[in-house]
Amino acid sequence: MxxxxxxxxxxxxxxxxxxxxxxxxxxxxxxxxxxxxxxxxxxxxxxxxxxxxxxKEVKAAAAGSSAYGVTIGKKDAPHSVVIYEDFLCPFCRQLESATRSDLESLAADGKVFVEYRPFDLLSQGTGSDYPIRAAGAFSIVLDKSGPEIAKKFHDLLYENQPSEQNPDVVTDADLVALAVKAGASESDVKAAIEAGEGADWVTKATKEAHDSGVSSTPTVLLDGQLFQDGRTIDDIAKNLVAAVD
Amino acid sequence: MSGALAWVGLVARVVTGGVWIVAGALKITEPDASIAAVRAYQLLPSSVAETVGIALPAIELVVGLALVLGVLTRGAALISALLFVAFIIGISSVWARGIEIDCGCFGGGGSKSGAASAYPWEIARDAALLAASLFVAWVRRTRLSLDSLLFDRRSESAPEGAV
The missing domain is CATH 1.20.5 (Single alpha-helices involved in coiled-coils or other helix-helix interfaces)
Known part of the structure; x- marks a missing residue:
């Protein structure tokens, strides 16, 4: 027990x-x-x-106050849009084609002031100097033929955008032809485009974009604020147009 | 037999973890590119893409470190597997939609023409790493893991299963 x-x-x-x-x-x-x-x-x-x-925070100069862009609309419009872009960037072309006519008519109605700022983002990644040649040609047209023709030329460059795989199918002669189509006089722009005289402008424009914190294209600013409202480029385009309308 | 599996588990851990560490470390210092890479998939709303672009590299780094060191191995392997499933879905989805982008797996990212030719290989790579992750989770005990130091080996239930 x-x-x-x-x-x-x-x-x-x-x-x-x-x-x-x-x-x-x-x-x-x-x-x-x-x-x-x-x-x-x-x-x-x-x-x-x-x-x-x-x-990096994107802090860009207000629309119309950059030396490296072309504007549409009136500066005192209630909204301003800045678009940084590379002529070789397919998303930029997509944004362009989705917004161009709307932004143009809204600018004409005095609702928005838009500045397009082309620069060179993609020459390093693609190994092609097309972004420099295209933006350089744009600067020459802007300088010699004025903003209206330069904007037209800008539109034509997107409509005739080469693929990133083979950008050099668009030659300097093609750039001259597009500039002339946009309304530039051949004698004004041909020699300068073919000599690549715009390269210096592109270097400065690219530096300005870089200093503003722009590291991808398209970079869109609405009223000074980075605008990224949307899942796809088409969403962003639609929302941008709706925001300024 | 289980000894050999434990060694294979070590290899699977170190390879998968090594890939994560490289992938994470390359992106942590390039947050803007990382956000742009996430956005380029055109799957997530903008603000979510921003959060993912910032948080994902940090998570990749920690999952990688955990796998290489063998600490909380099972949990890390399961998160690793989930991430690979998400990446496979992401790449398949851009492929199906005909969007051509750099996968942004190791930095970079954004649109890139001709990228579609890389998709099968990228999916195959992620599937192989997914298999390796699942193997690590399944085998539980692997060689040279910090878990076996941290957690008493005598205790009956597998400590790796703790998280």
Whole structure:
């Protein structure tokens, strides 16, 4: 009887110790997991912090105040839009074709003032100087033939955009032909385009875009604020037009 | 047998984790490119794309570190597998919609003509890494993992399964 109860007391004590041991182990495991999770959270937080510090804010000159663009509409319109673009960028062409006629008519109605700022984003990635040649030709037309013809030329460049894989199918002679089609006089622009005289302007325009924090195209600003409202380019185009209408 | 599997698990862990670390680290310092890369898939609304573009590289880095070190291995492997499923869906979706973009997997991103030819290879790569992740999650115990140091080996249930 007494030896029996001793044995059961021993067994009970052993069970208690096991339970305590188990409890300690569980506690240790929870603390370890907690510690690891905290370290992970710190690394995630730190990485996000590094990303946010490296993030560039787009702070561009107001529409009409850049030396490297062409405007449509009146400066005192209630809304202003700035579009940074590369003549070789397919998304830019998509945005162009989706917004051009609407923005033109809204500008004509005095509702919006739009500035297009071409620069060279893609010559490095594609290994082609087409973005420089096209934007350079644009600057020459802007200089010699004025903004209206330059805007027309800009539109024609998008309508005749070559593919990124083979941009050099559009030659300097083709650029001259498009400029003439836009209304430039051949004698004004031919020699300068063929000599690549616009390259310096493009370098400066590209620097201006870079300094403004523009790192992709198309970059759209509505009333000075980066405009990215939409999932697809067509959404963005639709929302942009709706926002200024 | 399970010893050999544990070694294969180590290889799967280090390869997959290494890919994550490289992919994450390359993007953390280039947040604008990362956001643009997410946006180029044209799947997410703009503000969500921005959050994903910032958060994803950080998550990739941590999942990679966890896999290489073998800490909370199972959880990390499951998150890794989920991410690969998401990437495979993303690439398939742009492929199906005829959008040509750089996948932005290791930095870069954005539209890129002729990119479609790379899609099958990118999907195959992600599928292989998905398989490796699932293997790590399934095998539970792998060689040279921090888990086996951190968590008592004598305890009965697999500690890697803790999270």
């Amino acid at each position: 007494s030896s029996n109860s001793k044995a059961s007391a021993r067994a009970q004590k052993a069970a208690e110790m096991r339970a305590a041991q188990k409890k300690r182990e569980t506690r240790r495991r929870i603390l370890t997991i907690g510690g690891v999770v905290v370290v992970m959270a710190l690394i995630i937080g730190g990485s996000i912090g590094v990303s946010l510090l490296n993030k």
